[in-house]
Amino acid sequence: MKVHLNNTELELESSSTLNDFLSDQNLLTATGIAVAVNDVVISKSAWNSKSLQDGDKVVVITATAGG
DSSP states (O other), X not given: OEEEETTEEEEOSSOOBHHXXXXXXXOXXXXXXXXXXXXXXXXXXXXXTOBOOTTOEEEEEEOOOOO
């Protein structure tokens, strides 16, 4: 199964939840992030129930300080 993370294609051995995917990418403990799948923002409370599908596009945005 192929999933895109911030425009980088990744190969996954099997389908997984968004939570599992973020954990595998060492992003689960990151603070100040927002996650969208196929241009839809997914709330953190839904990461465990959101299943990823072949071809999904995951975008992770990190908040930064400054202006």
